[in-house]
Amino acid sequence: MTTGNRAQSFNTAAPQYAANRPSYPPALLDAVEELAAHPLKNAHVADIGAGTGIASTLLHARGANVTAVEPGEGMAAEFRRGNPHIPLVRGDGNALPLATASADFITYAQAWHWTDPAKAGPEARRVLRPGGALALWWNITDSTVEWVAEQEARLHAFFAPQREAAKAAGEAAKATGEAAGSTESTESAESTGGVHPWSDIPGLEFAERRIPHTRRVPLATHLANLGSHSAFLVLGEEKAAAFLAKERALLGTRFPDGWVQESYVVHLRLATN
Template sequence: MTASSHTARAHSFNAVAAQYAANRPSYPPALLDAVEDLAGRPLAGARVLDVGAGTGISSAVLRVRGARVVGVEPGEGMAAEFHRGLPGVPVVRGDGNALPFADASADAVTYAQSWHWTDPARAVPEALRVLRPGGALALWWNTTAPGVPWTERQRERIAQHLGVDDVGGRGGAAPRAALDALPVPLDFAARSVPWSRHVPVDTHLANLGSHSMFLVRGARDSAAFLAAERDRLLAEFPGGSVEERYVVELLVAVAP
């Protein structure tokens, strides 16, 4: 992916922030249990910088756990949706490559679905700078669980539509890529957390359509594919709902 296409994909979410907030999956309580276990401290009372916070999906679950969350989001549309959904949680404009916070000011820095939008050569030193000794850098991704027949068939159709060999997003790939790109070695512990949600077909398709691979294709092209996909899914699931199965891939490193 070229630098310009990477930037275009990163900014594509701002135009569909409400759709993103309404249809993207959240995260299960077991994920936060794993974060606490690997970090060696509770989230309750911790000052957490949630970087690439988007519309606040991860910030919301961190807040429920008792964390003192500050969202960090570069996109105007996403930050505005964050304000609407979480009016009591501060969100600042910025990104992980230059965190607008003082040294040793955070107990945890989290990246939910967002680490791959950073430059690791800048984001790693920044995270270590703002973390207090013993603080945690936590990265996680909701990935599509492998081996589910209907989602595997859908992945093949998407790849064919986009003209690529694979669309990514399957369990394990994002964390491995994140570790390969680190400028300095960090002692990350890993955990995989499976979960699922049952949603209407239209919610599933709205979730799918909020991904950058569709957003940068143009509305007409994406709408045609998603309309055909709706017909296929309703034929396969006449009840009108599907089970989306996920594996949250988690990496946690504790700052020295």
């Protein structure tokens, strides 16, 4: 299993992704505007790794002129189905298909970790106008919540073999969290209290914010959300279904009314060019 396979795995499950993944709270975009000292309204925003459009939709609703960039065919198709009014270009963060100094903001919602930062960093700086802002964020499951921490421990144990194999293949940074955690942290590497894969980008100084939020969803949505993470998508249906069936039983006891309160903390990093 390579990082490339995992990065592309979403394309097989784009409708599941769109229907079940959590969105981001309004306070996140408030923080983006505040740290950038620039409003999103009328700003040119390039949303990279736009996926099915969860972040692009919010940015558009703030009045931004959004251009979405997405490498995957399945994700791009789902984006276009749900957001026919937002332009989308196929491409990736390592070689942006965008003009130099054309963006006020570049956003990566749970997608930066799929890039090669040595290429994506200079590319972001090229496409941002001077003074423009690069905003990276991840929806991290809140492991201060007891049942979340318990689930993360189960995930961590379940994905240990994949983590070891990835480490051996030299993909430790991405594998750590992708294989270990629950919900988005299975991609972003923060699930078990660790840090998401991160490296400095020469010339940029990042400010950070943490923004908590929750949502209450049917257990089936929670499980479909979990199953839409790359760690499960590359695992094979049978193994994934077995783990999710056990989760259904455990969480069914924990949440007898069938509704799960998911808790997240969005980790935001923003730097101006």
